[in-house]
Amino acid sequence: MTAKRVLTERAQALPALAECFRTHGFEGASLSLLCAASGLGKGSLYNFFPGGKAEMMEAVLAQIDDWFAQAIFAPLEQADDPATAITAMMAAVTAYFHGGGRVCLMGWIGLSNARDGFAGQVEGYFARWIAALARCLKSGGVAAQSAMRHAEDAVAGMQGALVLSRALGDQAAFTRLIERLRMALLDALAAA
Amino acid sequence: MTAKRVLTERAQALPALAECFRTHGFEGASLSLLCAASGLGKGSLYNFFPGGKAEMMEAVLAQIDDWFAQAIFAPLEQADDPATAITAMMAAVTAYFHGGGRVCLMGWIGLSNARDGFAGQVEGYFARWIAALARCLKSGGVAAQSAMRHAEDAVAGMQGALVLSRALGDQAAFTRLIERLRMALLDALAAA
């Protein structure tokens, strides 16, 4: 018999920690909450993350970036059919953010003071997203400058949709906004 | 001689408290920070705000709502020239948010857990903004449904511009996004 619970890799604890950070924010997620969310004691958490909360958040953001890289960014960059790729992106984003019910940790951290400690990760995430989307539009014949504008508008628009739908307590607003962002991108492709 | 400092109205402390909340968030703004920001001792703060931090935030949000009502919402609702009113709104918004260097407290609180305590104020703020903008567009001849869509897109887009420009550490992105939002609204008016 091994101990009660053995996690050979700290990565197994990351999803629960991520959800705790998403729910309470960086300052609001206390170690007690993070312990409760992950089912681990403080000793175990510090064994995996000697740097404490900051190292946990760093690892969480890294995993989020990895997930987006494979599920969102790569398909955009390698798209055969740009229009289909954009529709797939919006569907994936809607699923990931639970239709507006889940916060974007990257965007949230960017607003906060804790931003300074994770600025590189946050900036890289959004820069890659915009670049991947712009590349997809260009592959569909959209002029470089126009593609960059539309990509920037769309990524900002998705963040705005998350903020607004949560503020209004209205997830249907998220769906409406995302659908109109999708149409705007498809229109840009159609006009090219 | 009176005491060192006498504030006959608690409203005089609100701007400093607001800036402290904007910088550190609700959880992050400790009483020590709020004291330092306002130049008041804890005793004085509790004299003005017996309900503590929550009452301070409530008063701050109420003052923000008042400011927007007179500086942003009312001009939109009473506009003679919708296009001019929209351009004025974007200029006022850019000034208020320091060109992307200042966070929107309403949007931020909406993302956080503290939202539950201020949901009414946050929801009211955004609902009034969207309604005022839609009304302005309608007064310019835009169809009701289209006006509502464009208003929703624009308010979400402004929040997205704040999130994205902070995340990228690039205030120029805010300026670009706001300008394109302005053009989209003017186009909607021109098409009507």
Added chain:
DNA sequence: GTCTATAAAGCGATAGAC
């Protein structure tokens, strides 16, 4: 690798002197 116990610091909030 897991846990509990503990330390030191900071938190929100209150009491009371002036």
Added chain:
DNA sequence: GTCTATCGCTTTATAGAC
């Protein structure tokens, strides 16, 4: 109305038993 001192609690982080 202002301040300082203080309460009780929670926080992050560490130490050590198992």
